[in-house]
Amino acid sequence: MRLFDDPLAPNCRRVRIFLAEKGVDIPRETVEIAKKQHKTEEYRQINPLALVPALELDDGRRLCESVAICRYVEEALQPEPNLFGAEPFERAKIEQWQRHMEFEILLLNAQVFRNTHPFWQGRIPQAPDYGEMCRKASAKRYEWLNNELANREYIAGDRFSIADITALVGIDFGRISNIRIQPEQTHLQRWYDAVSSRPSAKA
Amino acid sequence: MRLFDDPLAPNCRRVRIFLAEKGVDIPRETVEIAKKQHKTEEYRQINPLALVPALELDDGRRLCESVAICRYVEEALQPEPNLFGAEPFERAKIEQWQRHMEFEILLLNAQVFRNTHPFWQGRIPQAPDYGEMCRKASAKRYEWLNNELANREYIAGDRFSIADITALVGIDFGRISNIRIQPEQTHLQRWYDAVSSRPSAKA
Numbered sequence: 001m002r003l004f005d006d007p008l009a010p011n012c013r014r015v016r017i018f019l020a021e022k023g024v025d026i027p028r029e030t031v032e033i034a035k036k037q038h039k040t041e042e043y044r045q046i047n048p049l050a051l052v053p054a055l056e057l058d059d060g061r062r063l064c065e066s067v068a069i070c071r072y073v074e075e076a077l078q079p080e081p082n083l084f085g086a087e088p089f090e091r092a093k094i095e096q097w098q099r100h101m102e103f104e105i106l107l108l109n110a111q112v113f114r115n116t117h118p119f120w121q122g123r124i125p126q127a128p129d130y131g132e133m134c135r136k137a138s139a140k141r142y143e144w145l146n147n148e149l150a151n152r153e154y155i156a157g158d159r160f161s162i163a164d165i166t167a168l169v170g171i172d173f174g175r176i177s178n179i180r181i182q183p184e185q186t187h188l189q190r191w192y193d194a195v196s197s198r199p200s201a202k203a
Numbered sequence: 204m205r206l207f208d209d210p211l212a213p214n215c216r217r218v219r220i221f222l223a224e225k226g227v228d229i230p231r232e233t234v235e236i237a238k239k240q241h242k243t244e245e246y247r248q249i250n251p252l253a254l255v256p257a258l259e260l261d262d263g264r265r266l267c268e269s270v271a272i273c274r275y276v277e278e279a280l281q282p283e284p285n286l287f288g289a290e291p292f293e294r295a296k297i298e299q300w301q302r303h304m305e306f307e308i309l310l311l312n313a314q315v316f317r318n319t320h321p322f323w324q325g326r327i328p329q330a331p332d333y334g335e336m337c338r339k340a341s342a343k344r345y346e347w348l349n350n351e352l353a354n355r356e357y358i359a360g361d362r363f364s365i366a367d368i369t370a371l372v373g374i375d376f377g378r379i380s381n382i383r384i385q386p387e388q389t390h391l392q393r394w395y396d397a398v399s400s401r402p403s404a405k406a
Contacts, residue, residue, distance in 0.1 A: 049347065065298070065302050068296070071294060072291055072295035075291035075295070076291035091278060092272070095274050099270060125336050130332070130333030133330055144251065
């Protein structure tokens with residue numbers, strides 16, 4: 001197997017943290033988006049959408065999407081510790097929260113970065129007004145998430161799951177656009193301190 | 204059980220099509236976004252994020268997200284016909300394509316609608332330049348998807364899955380913004396004709 005990975009891309013970090021939590025090691029090949037290595041003809045043979053991460057199995061089959069890779073790792077390679085849920089309702093609840101963290105935190109923060117950050121100027125089309133709309137929306141979502149975390153330890157319940165990984169990556173990714181947990185958001189900060197101090201956070 | 208449903212919202216249609224494919228009937232309560240019924244204090248007790256759909260179980264537990272609801276239906280209520288995949292690789296592959304259809308088709312078309320359509324003027328903040336960027340991106344994704352469908356019958360492989368539901372809903376949702384399958388996109392049109400003629404498409 002080989003994992004195509006950009007050390008700076010948030011979706012790649014999700015997979016690395018997931019693997020670290022599982023204790024699974026997969027050889028990596030670096031594909032740096034900043035150097036346009038994902039746009040080469042060679043990499044498009046791996047993933048026609050030119051996205052990282054991608055996982056190639058020993059038999060040549062591929063998975064070209066971060067959550068799909070994580071699900072395969074959990075179901076085919078290393079079931080424990082369980083990060084997608086153990087029984088149907090918990091699995092659905094974790095899916096709900098994983099997707100909430102994706103659309104309400106990570107995606108919003110990514111849109112701020114893509115549409116307002118100087119790094120992307122001249123590299124991709126930007127819509128700064130949309131980026132600023134996302135910045136405001138993200139701030140509201142941090143308030144909402146802080147309230148949610150008043151009553152439970154982790155994002156999807158009383159234990160760590162893939163939803164926490166998505167949230168951690170999303171919140172860390174916001175920092176490049178100066179989107180930060182506010183001092184009064186003490187529940188969110190308590191959760192952040194806990195998950196970011198896990199060894200997997202360095203992956 | 205009760206399903207909170209907006210007859211016009213694409214994420215609600217995903218759940219209705221999924222239930223129709225399964226032959227599962229769940230009583231519905233209508234929450235019309237156009238009438239701001241999702242923003243009431245009463246509905247926020249159901250879903251603090253004010254999103255539809257939401258599923259409330261008989262014991263009061265809730266799932267507030269479309270794919271989470273579908274996964275619960277498949278795993279807890281009616282496993283057949285299988286729409287999320289049967290073995291680990293197929294399950295991961297369907298997850299990949301479900302998410303590709305979500306981010307590359309449905310989300311782009313939704314952003315065009317939200318950011319450019321007169322329906323939303325004065326109701327939500329709009330960024331028309333971002334909407335037009337998404338319109339261009341969506342057109343490229345239709346070309347990509349047409350190429351993908353040259354070699355297989357359905358979105359994620361040789362059988363119908365939840366990825367087809369997301370793609371169908373995404374493409375139909377594009378029509379309100381005049382985003383359409385192009386005459387030369389014959390593989391995409393062949394697929395569209397097949398999935399939109401299934402009885403579930405009317406759900």
